[in-house]
Amino acid sequence: xxxxxxxxxxxxxxxxxxxxxxxxxxxxxxxxxxxxxxxxxxxxxxxxxxxxxxxxxxxxxxxxxxxxxxxxxxxxxxxxxxxxxxxxxxxxxxxxxxxxxxxxxxxxxxxxxxxxxxxxxxxxxxxxxxxxxxxxxxxxxxxxxxxxxxxxxxxxxxxxxxxxxxxxxxxxxxxxxxxxxxxxxxxxxxxxxxxxxxxxxxxxxxxxxxxxxxxxxxx
Numbered sequence: 001x002x003x004x005x006x007x008x009x010x011x012x013x014x015x016x017x018x019x020x021x022x023x024x025x026x027x028x029x030x031x032x033x034x035x036x037x038x039x040x041x042x043x044x045x046x047x048x049x050x051x052x053x054x055x056x057x058x059x060x061x062x063x064x065x066x067x068x069x070x071x072x073x074x075x076x077x078x079x080x081x082x083x084x085x086x087x088x089x090x091x092x093x094x095x096x097x098x099x100x101x102x103x104x105x106x107x108x109x110x111x112x113x114x115x116x117x118x119x120x121x122x123x124x125x126x127x128x129x130x131x132x133x134x135x136x137x138x139x140x141x142x143x144x145x146x147x148x149x150x151x152x153x154x155x156x157x158x159x160x161x162x163x164x165x166x167x168x169x170x171x172x173x174x175x176x177x178x179x180x181x182x183x184x185x186x187x188x189x190x191x192x193x194x195x196x197x198x199x200x201x202x203x204x205x206x207x208x209x210x211x212x213x214x215x216x217x218x219x
Contacts, residue, residue, distance in 0.1 A: 003031055004038035006212045011039065014206070018199060021065050023191075023209030025050065026216040029057055035212065036062065044086070044207055048074040055081050067207055069123050072096040079104045086151045086188050086207070087113040089123045091133050094145055101144035109148045111188055114173060116166040117155040124152065127173045134181055149186030149204075150174050154194055163194050167201035174202070 001009070010020050021044040024032050032043060032054065041061060045051035046068025055064055063083040070085060072093055078085075079100035088094050088110045101108040112133065115124025125133075133139055134147060152170040154163040167189055178184040190198025192211035199206075210216065 003034040003212060007035050007038040007040045010208065010212070015199065017204060019205045021067065021188075021205060021207045022212055023067060023207050024054070024213060025068075025209065027213045029054060031213055032058060042083075044209075048078050051082075052077050070097075075100045076103075079106070079108065082108060084108075084148075084186075085110045087111070087123060088147075089113045089125055091136065091138060094133065094139065094142070094147075098142040098145040107144050107146055109146050111149045111151040111186060112147055113151045113153075114170060116152040116170050119155055130173075131177065134177065147181075147184065149184050149188065150177070151188040153191070154189070154197075156193075160194075160197060163197050164201065167194075167198050167203070171202045 007022070014020060019042060020040070021042045022035050022040050023044040025046045036059060042063045042065060044065040044067040045054065048066065051064055051066065064081060065084045065086060066078055066082050067086045069087055070093060075096045085097060085108060088097070094110065097108055097110060112130045113124040114127060114130060139147070150170060150173065152166070154166045157163065170189055171187065174184065174187045186205055187203050188205040188207065189203045190206040192208050195206045195208060
């Protein structure tokens, strides 16, 4: 199946309230354009330099999402154009995004990344820390970032029950938080291998890469 056929199939199969982020990291611009021509407008990247190069080369109505771990010293390069930062894992990073967004006279939407997997390689904060940020004076004073939801990555495992319980936990936290903070509307969870479990648990945004574009080339 071609990239465009896969995009069309996802758009037909996914619930209407679930957004598809096509994760295009390591993929050439031709592949992104094939997805674009099939109607895809949201693309996710995990390296700021690669995303910036693609942003400069590709159509300007593309919505760029930074889905990977963000280094503070690179924020300035994406601040002029990024639409959503998925993986804010500490207050210090949020402050840097706010500072750089202010320089660009923009407001950048962000998700707080909760650590729901057991793997040490996964970034993220505890739910208590996330709540502390949302309630903090520091965040309330920021005029150029807006926290609009939560993001999480499940454990990389064949155990679907484990994935299910991790996503269910994130959904409970989302529901708890959004009672106090109704502006939290995006729940970004689910990737190529586990997106159906994520949808079942209330995900509103999927990050799908390899099952659209094929295996990544890290050479």
